[in-house]
Amino acid sequence: EDQVTQSPEALRLQEGESSSLNCSYTVSGLRxxxxxxxxxxxxxxxxxxxxxxxxxxxxxxxxxxxTKKESFLHITAPKPEDSATYLCAVRGATNKLIFGTGTLLxxxx
Amino acid sequence: xxxxxxxxxxxxKTRGQQATLRCSPISGHTSVYWYQQALGLGLQFLLxxxxxxxxxxxxxxxxxxxxxxxxxxxxxxxNALELEDSALYLCASSLVQDHEQYFGPGTRLTVT
Numbered sequence: 001e002d003q004v005t006q007s008p009e010a011l012r013l014q015e016g017e018s019s020s021l022n023c024s025y026t027v028s029g030l031r032x033x034x035x036x037x038x039x040x041x042x043x044x045x046x047x048x049x050x051x052x053x054x055x056x057x058x059x060x061x062x063x064x065x066x067t068k069k070e071s072f073l074h075i076t077a078p079k080p081e082d083s084a085t086y087l088c089a090v091r092g093a094t095n096k097l098i099f100g101t102g103t104l105l106x107x108x109x
Numbered sequence: 110x111x112x113x114x115x116x117x118x119x120x121x122k123t124r125g126q127q128a129t130l131r132c133s134p135i136s137g138h139t140s141v142y143w144y145q146q147a148l149g150l151g152l153q154f155l156l157x158x159x160x161x162x163x164x165x166x167x168x169x170x171x172x173x174x175x176x177x178x179x180x181x182x183x184x185x186x187x188n189a190l191e192l193e194d195s196a197l198y199l200c201a202s203s204l205v206q207d208h209e210q211y212f213g214p215g216t217r218l219t220v221t
Contacts, residue, residue, distance in 0.1 A: 036212075041217075043215050044212045045212070089152075091207075096154045100151060
């Protein structure tokens with residue numbers, strides 16, 4: 001069964017304090033790993049898609065990397081506006097998108 | 110470019126009633142997906158429509174159903190509402206099935 005586990009559940013950082021969020025997955029026939037950002041009461045906002053181990057994508061202060069078993073979302077010098085829940089999802093052979101429960105990030109000024 | 114839109118924003122129903130939620134995908138997108146996000150839980154896949162056909166469904170009872178119209182907009186129907194159906198219902202669309210999905214703002218359904 002396809003499964004996604006995200007850690008930590010919650011993370012509090014000071015502004016400028018870099019860190020990483022983890023997404024561990026098991027999936028039969030990976031057809032994509034996706035990162036989303038979700039603000040309270042809103043729909044998830046698409047960030048990145050990764051398809052194969054070794055692939056990396058960057059956007060502003062965010063960088064996503066992928067191995068055969070996990071993905072990391074690195075946040076460099078975060079700002080308060082980066083505070084949100086970050087969701088990881090995988091698509092496997094079933095073609096369903098399976099989401100983790102997310103990491104709630106709080107960046108304090 | 111307009112994003113995915115959903116209506117209504119909020120919906121309050123009584124247990125046993127029926128709820129209808131609507132979604133308009135991004136222009137040019139043919140695939141529409143429905144998800145349930147209950148408090149404290151992750152997004153759970155409900156249904157996937159493409160070219161007017163139901164392509165896949167998640168582990169939800171048959172009282173969750175929907176359809177996709179010729180203009181690719183979609184409707185989610187929930188019959189015989191139960192208290193545990195209270196959740197944020199999210200619609201997403203994609204250009205083709207293997208591409209990233211873009212989400213709407215959601216419909217908050219409250220069952221009392």
